[in-house]
Amino acid sequence: MTAPSKLTLRPQGDRELVMTRAFAAPRQAVFDAYTRPELLRRWLGQMPGWSWVKCEVDLRVGGRYRWEWKQDATGYVMGISGEYREIAAPTRIVCTEKFDDEWYPGGAISTLELREQPGGTLMVNTLRYESPEALQAVLASPMESGVTLSYDLLEKLLLERVAGGAA
């Protein structure tokens, strides 16, 4: 039941981004994979040339999380941390997020919702940035967390044959 690509990304209003993805697994399992360090490190941010160095999760309202990756070649550490604002296992987590090196102004608030659906779970992650400028920075960013306009937009465009010569 694994469709080739189930990930969608789209902007919502002037400062939010929404990412959705379906998983063929029970909601509790997805919730666990998002919140238990020993599971998180197995799937999130495993980038070639980078290693996990810290994965701390204090899963309670007011508790904090901190994740760090190190670039093997340079020793550069990329860190992200935040605070849990709302936790309703296994359906919803609201937390703040902030990168050590701010590549967009300020931080963001992430709302993760896990919805049961036939065959599994639908994950909806909404990221709300502090300002429209921050969203613009993310949209323009070539960095990994920079989300952008709906991919559908381009897909549509490609279907309209426009990119025929764009390769």
Add this chain to the structure above:
Amino acid sequence: MESATASVASVDRLSATFFALADPTRRAILARLSGGEASVLELAEPFDMSQPAISKHLKILERAGLVSSSQAAQRRPRRLEARPLGEATKWLERYRKHWEANFERLDALLEEMKTLAPAVPGPRAAPKSRTRTRKQPRTPRRKS
């Protein structure tokens, strides 16, 4: 982390490209131009829009480098420029791949969790009440 190698200039160009693509009329203009050059008049025809309105859209497309015009003459045919589109597509593709790779690893992990400890069905089970998952042998699932 995809490298932050793109220069400021190319980041600006990407923004301009995405902005240009965000509008259905502009996408339609591009689609029309993908079939060959056309003048503003010809472009305006199918849209039920005034020429100035079409010109405004064209200006945005030109600023993004998606469309070019031959000459400073009155009847300048517009032409589709494919390169910026290619860059935008590449960037989106890279970002998407990054997250899709994350989620594919998560798919695999979720499969593995099913065979280990059947996940608790139903919306209860506070994390604390569950036994901690022991560390499982790593399945190298790296996708690059």
